[in-house]
Amino acid sequence: MKALTLGPTGTYSHRATRAIAADGDIEFTESVTAIVEGVASGEYERGVIPVENSIEGSVTESLDALADRNVAVVREIVTPIRHALLAQTGEFETVASHAQALAQCRGYLEREYPKATLEAVASTARGVERARGDTGVAAVGHPDTAGEGLRVLAEDIQDRNSNATRFVVIAPQAERSDAGGKTSIVVYPGNDYPGLLLELLECFADRDINLTRIESRPSGERLGDYVFHMDFNAGLYEERAQAALEDVEAICEKGWVKTLGSYDTEHAL
Numbered sequence: 001m002k003a004l005t006l007g008p009t010g011t012y013s014h015r016a017t018r019a020i021a022a023d024g025d026i027e028f029t030e031s032v033t034a035i036v037e038g039v040a041s042g043e044y045e046r047g048v049i050p051v052e053n054s055i056e057g058s059v060t061e062s063l064d065a066l067a068d069r070n071v072a073v074v075r076e077i078v079t080p081i082r083h084a085l086l087a088q089t090g091e092f093e094t095v096a097s098h099a100q101a102l103a104q105c106r107g108y109l110e111r112e113y114p115k116a117t118l119e120a121v122a123s124t125a126r127g128v129e130r131a132r133g134d135t136g137v138a139a140v141g142h143p144d145t146a147g148e149g150l151r152v153l154a155e156d157i158q159d160r161n162s163n164a165t166r167f168v169v170i171a172p173q174a175e176r177s178d179a180g181g182k183t184s185i186v187v188y189p190g191n192d193y194p195g196l197l198l199e200l201l202e203c204f205a206d207r208d209i210n211l212t213r214i215e216s217r218p219s220g221e222r223l224g225d226y227v228f229h230m231d232f233n234a235g236l237y238e239e240r241a242q243a244a245l246e247d248v249e250a251i252c253e254k255g256w257v258k259t260l261g262s263y264d265t266e267h268a269l
């Protein structure tokens, strides 16, 4: 199964993708939007993108790409994230990594390297490549990416011990499934009145369905206009989930509801 994820080789996304594809079937690109596009167009059978981190929150580019393109979510993969500081020597002026990784280590970097300039690059592994080619650059990434030429200067530098990232596995929309313990939908009410959000939440509360996440993103139309990403603990094969979705659709008759599908969770290292 050909899978596309965030590269180059050695990213956390790459590690998560190994849960669903063999290394020979994994290809890389350097933007999550390009991953979603590669799957939506049918070029790739699977894509793996990070959506949420326990310290830093949403990967907003991923949420927006899921709202804007037509793909299905067929699985979620949760992995612990343990960052290392990698460099050729202890003398560096710049720390390069994915913006989320830099943010997850903000306290450590400010405390230990207050003068360092932080440089956001496309992925942690891209930062490691920068450090491999430049003595003035250190990287934040998985310690296994050090390879030859880089020293692991410090391990477990994330600001909290419990640092986990949630990735979703996406597939072409035709593979959307009703089976699985969780469901993701994206909702654009296209309306605004007191109690609208309460009504949306009641669709789930009234049926004893646990919402695991709700995240608002700007619709891009105007200030104060939102798209909601909602995840809940029920599969669309369940009558109560179908009924909740029907009610959500009725509330959003002036907007739209995108059903990304039902799926199960996998924990990977």
Ligand SMILES: O=C(O)C(=O)Cc1ccccc1
Pocket (backbone or CB within 6 Å): 006, 010, 011, 012, 013, 014, 050, 053, 081, 098, 100, 101, 122, 123, 124, 125, 165
């Ligand atoms: O850059 C990577 O390695 C990624 O896969 C994105 C990311 C960054 C930080 C934590 C989890 C995922």
